[in-house]
Amino acid sequence: MSRVVAENYSPSRDSFTVPFYTMDFTNNNHLQPPLSASSASSASPTLGQMLKRVGDVSREATGDGSDTPVHQVLELGSTNLEVPRSIPFxxxxxxxxxxxxxxxxxKFPAMLPSRNNHxxxxxxxxxxxxxxxxxxxxxxxxxxxxxxxxxxxxxxxxxxxxxxxxxxxxxxxxxxxxxxxxxxxxxxxxxxxxxxxxxxxxxxxxxxxxxxxxxxxxxxxxxxxxxxxxxxxxxxxxxxxxxxxxxxxxxxxxxxxxxxxxxxxxxxxxxxxxxxxxxxxxxxxxxxxxxxxxxxxxxxxxxxxxxxxxxxxxxxxxxxxxxxxxxxxxxxxxxxxxxxxxxxxxxxxxxxxxxxxxxxxxxxxxxxxxxxxxxxxxxxxxxxxxxxxxxxxxxxxxxxxxxxRKGGSEPDRGGLSLKEAISASISKGKLVSGATNNDAISPNSMVPTFANPVWIEMAVLSKRSFLNSRRMPELFGIRLGAVMVTGFILATMFWQLDDSPKGVQERLGFIAFAMSTTFYTCADALPVFLQERYIFMRETAYNAYRRSSYVLSHGLVVLPSLIFLSLAFSATTFWAVGLDGGLSGFLFYFLIIFAAFWAGSSFVTFLSGVVPHVMLGYTIVVAILAYFLLFSGFFINRDRIPDYWIWFHYLSLVKYPYEAVLLNEFQDPAKCFVRGVQIFDQSPLGEVSTSLKLQLLESMSNTLGTKITSSTCLTTGADILQQQGITDLSKWNCLWVTVAWGFLFRILFYISLLFGSKNKRR
Ligand SMILES: Nc1ncnc2c1ncn2[C@@H]1O[C@H](COP(=O)(O)OP(=O)(O)OP(=O)(O)O)[C@@H](O)[C@H]1O
Ligand SMILES: [Mg+2]
Missing domain, CATH: 3.40.50.300 (P-loop containing nucleotide triphosphate hydrolases)
Known part of the structure; x- marks a missing residue:
């Protein structure tokens, strides 16, 4: 048995004298004959043995087996160790x-016989x-x-x-x-x-x-x-x-x-x-x-x-x-x-x-x-x-x-098969990965593929991500700054829009721009995985954790920052621009921006799993987002998009949040956006005098056979939605579709990791 002395031990002191761990680099400067495997192994206990002893010691030292291994000196003389001869591998x-x-x-000359070739x-x-x-x-x-x-x-x-x-x-x-x-x-x-x-x-x-x-x-x-x-x-x-x-x-x-x-x-x-x-x-x-x-x-x-x-x-x-x-x-x-x-x-x-x-x-x-x-x-x-x-x-x-000369000497394995040898090695304390040699019914179950279950892996990965971002707060700071600056510029540019036909036009512009910026600001998620990718490949190549745990924790870890960004952006723009709906309108606006951030970051994360370089990644993100905006329905209504491009309209990530905010904005049927003479506002007749406009209204009333006065409502919110072609989904459905896009891209990210990050040469 090893001798254990409990004494004032502080980890900074050099009193942790375990043969395997002690460093003696100084007296080995001469060329030595190599140690034979058997003599070497008897001098060096395995990690498992060390841990077992260290565990015993900490229990004895603290008296209660608690987790605080202080005040101890380990003195484990190699003479006391009964280490059997190591299992030969x-x-x-x-x-x-x-x-x-x-x-x-x-090279032309290379095809001709040349002296160099010989x-x-x-x-x-x-x-x-x-x-x-x-x-x-x-x-x-x-x-x-x-x-x-x-x-x-x-x-x-x-x-x-x-x-x-x-x-x-x-x-x-x-x-x-x-x-x-x-x-x-x-x-x-x-x-x-x-x-x-x-x-x-x-x-x-x-x-x-x-x-x-x-x-x-x-x-x-x-x-x-x-x-x-x-x-x-x-x-x-x-x-x-x-x-x-x-x-x-x-x-x-x-x-x-x-x-x-x-x-x-x-x-x-x-x-x-x-x-x-x-x-x-x-x-x-x-x-x-x-x-x-x-x-x-x-x-x-x-x-x-x-x-x-x-x-x-x-x-x-x-x-x-x-x-x-x-x-x-x-x-x-x-x-x-x-x-x-x-x-x-x-x-x-x-x-x-x-x-x-x-x-x-x-x-x-x-x-x-x-x-x-x-x-x-x-x-x-x-x-x-x-x-x-x-x-x-x-x-x-x-x-x-x-x-x-040697006569092809085979190593003496004591008649052990490979599985038995590994099992014996594990029981000696090697390979500390939750391995057991008791359930040797199936040799493959001897060594578990992963040391921990998924939730532990996720917890550790998330902890590491949070620690990393806490050490680099400037990364989140820059992102928040970008969102706030965009929000501020939009808020001042579109300050307190009215309900006139011009105001409607500006509202549409604001909504389209605001929704696409949420996607653009997600592009900075791109380098995050690209930088981590090789670490991820190294860690998963030898089963440190499952790829699925990585994808799940990656998705979870971004949520708090996305909530914060969405709140910052929606709070700066909603009331400043004068969007409709009061508190419930704001809450929906916040939710849809959050969903857009989620879908955008998932999309960018997926891209980072498939593109090899940051620069290429940015080019693709910018190009695709520009097309998303083009096909969102803001520039051209859905019914005006050519049939052969209509699929892109439905793929456009910007379409769903854009429509959701429009529905949120123009859902009130009682609200009027074009009243009486405002009908001329967006036409060449917009510049004529009000009395002339009133006369024109009167003659229009006579022609149409309905009375149109200066207070008659000509366009409601529903009409605007109709004009914009926003007819197929409700605002909540738009929200769910946006959230679902986010999940889809996370799944695609997982698939890209399964097939893309193999860490092998072809
Ligand atoms: N995919 C490939 N296609 C063509 N040549 C390759 C490829 N991979 C490696 N090589 C070549 O194979 C040779 C051996 O490469 P390797 O990386 O094994 O060398 P090394 O001995 O490790 O060199 P170093 O000491 O510089 O690391 C090199 O000449 C390299 O250019
Ligand atoms: Mg090399």
Whole structure:
């Protein structure tokens, strides 16, 4: 049993001495032989074990099992831990080949035989492999790559820029569409299904995709809330985050915001470690990383790889690409694959590099960095007439020789199938994602696809959105400002309209303009998702939450701000313009503006799910909204729109709020808008004197046979609605249709996410 001492513990003190989490970067600066999987695992308990102990400790320390883990020191000597030998995991990949079609450049001289075409030999980038056509040529990005990675070890993929490192990591991490990648990938001899890989692995991208306004601690805490199961209490999640912060050496930066170009935040190295932290929060069995050390100074890079070594030693397979590892980092790597133009030029332990290159006839000089030498040699060969073909061939024969010497040793898995091995690993405490190994009736139910139910995911996502917008109040401020300024201009331009024929015309203009501006001001929702999209893709690629939860919370989170904007806009314009209907009229006016904002923001959100760039998005939004206005019925009545365009009239989002406000405005049958001589107001006779107009009225009365005096009502509100062609829907139906449009676009947004954000190469 572990020894537990309760004492004054403050998280800022360095007294959290757990072997797995303790950092000792200083005394490891020399090249060490790699640890064997079994010895490593006995020194490094898994996260699950750590959490269990930490949980026990907090219960003992607080005495009541409550959620406040203070005043404690953990001293968990590795000698006391009874950790069984780790379950061996071997990821093998065999003959991975991946090619893409690229458009052929038409260069006239290239069609003729040229000396250049012979010079580079077989190792050109665009080696034809088949599938050649007049317009396309096949480019092989990975060519027959084989190898294996084991738990407890770090497999590093090395090579010059463009050699195919990221492509190989993508291929292994199942980020290349099924049909395109040839070859096999197996885990413990069984073909690895994509669903299984998703739940047992994690992928750390080359770019840090993080929310700039969240602190390091908050970012990791959100990851914990997404990835760790509900059964784990909040305090345990917090402990895991604290432990991770310690493990990643981020203690000094924990309360600092991530930052971006506009805001100062944590350093590049710290950001890198936060990215890694997010993906290892649930202790995956396989961890893929693309260039985790790029852009870091040598100490930070070493710290990152050291962290990765510890993760590996806790029973995970770590596969990463690295540009040019330093001497110290090389000491932490267990297996290397050197790539050159998509082909393997070396595969094996870093220890064997000197023998390999001396056998090849290029011994590594004393005191020279091995990887630098190897990369330089590869680059030299790439530029030579024969390319790297000789080295590729030499590597093949070297591999064959190694295999025949070893006699093809299979890892000892104690007779466990893959499912059993994963189950055993979970019971040892790996993969903290609500996994249970009790209900092993169906192995697929062993690891739940998602750690939390929908409502928890929605709550966490909404909390994060609110936190983000609270940190960037200027975004909402700008939007509110835009709405208020528009409202103010409209209010002053259309100040207290009267009920004359001119006033009616102006009312129509005001309503059409006001309704279309509500849509235009929604356009600023466009960059919101476009900026978040890659974070969303990263998070959903490894099942942090469901896409549906994201769409639902996205829709919910906008509501408060839309209510506020609608209230601001309707209050500034309704009484200033002199719209009709009193309080109930205002309430309906507010509701329809709110519905218009809702439909508009849903429409823009849907667009942001399908367009790739902000600028293209804006162009499309502006163009489509202009057409919506054109077909709304304001410029041309419905019955005057040509038959072949009438469908667009019904699609026009502006039509429904526009009609709803008109109905709200002109619904009173007793109200008169053209009375007596006002009939001449909008005609060429408008300028003649009143007495003449009265005479004209009299002669019209005689001709028509009805008495028309200066007080006779000639046009009521109903007549205006009739003239405008507003006859098919009631105002409430217009409101419901507008709301329904909003829901429809949210559903379309969901579909676009299902199909559009796959995060895979073709
Ligand atoms: N879709 C594609 N079409 C054509 N060429 C591609 C495509 N994707 C990648 N490549 C090419 O494949 C090669 C390997 O790319 P990859 O990103 O794997 O290189 P890398 O080794 O990771 O480089 P770096 O160190 O710069 O990240 C590059 O030459 C790249 O230009
Ligand atoms: Mg790369």
């Amino acid at each position: 071997v990821l093998s990949f065999n003959k991975l080949t991946y090619s893409v079609k690229v458009r052929r450049k038409f 010079r580079l030999g077989a190792a050109t980038d665009t080696d034809p492999v088949g599938g050649e056509s007049l317009f396309t040529t096949t480019k092989t990005l990975l060519n027959d790559i084989s190898g294996e990675a084991r738990d407890g070890e770090i497999l590093a993929v090395l090579g010059a820029s463009g050699s195919g490192k990221s492509t190989l990591i993508d291929a292994l991490a199942n980020r290349i569409a099924k049909g395109s990648l040839k070859g096999t990938k197996t885990l413990n001899g069984e073909v690895l299904g994509s669903r299984m890989l998703k739940v047992i692995s994690a992928y750390v991208m080359q770019d840090d995709l993080l929310f700039p306004m969240l602190t390091v601690e908050e970012t990791l805490m959100f990851a914990a809330e997404f990835r760790l199961p509900r059964s784990l209490s909040k305090s345990k999640k917090r402990l895991r985050v604290q432990a991770l912060i310690e493990q990643l050496g981020l203690k000094n930066a924990a309360k600092t915001v991530i930052g971006d170009e506009g805001h100062r935040g944590v350093s590049g190295g710290e950001r890198r470690r936060v990215s890694i932290g997010i993906d290892i929060i649930h202790d995956p069995i396989i961890l893929f990383l693309d260039e985790p050390t790029s852009g870091l100074d040598s100490t930070s890079a070493f710290m990152v790889v050291k962290v990765l070594q510890r993760i590996a030693q806790s029973g995970s397979i770590v596969i990463m690409s690295v540009h040019q590892p330093s001497y110290r980092i090389l000491g932490l790597l267990d297996r290397l694959i050197f790539l050159s133009r998509g082909q393997t030029v070396y595969s094996g332990s870093p220890m064997n590099l000197p023998v390999y290159f001396s056998d090849f006839g290029h011994p590594i000089p004393e005191n020279e960095n091995r990887t630098e030498f190897a990369l330089d040699l590869i680059r030299e060969l790439e530029g030579s007439p024969g390319g790297t073909r000789s080295l590729v061939e030499f590597n093949k024969s070297w591999q064959d020789l190694k295999h025949s």
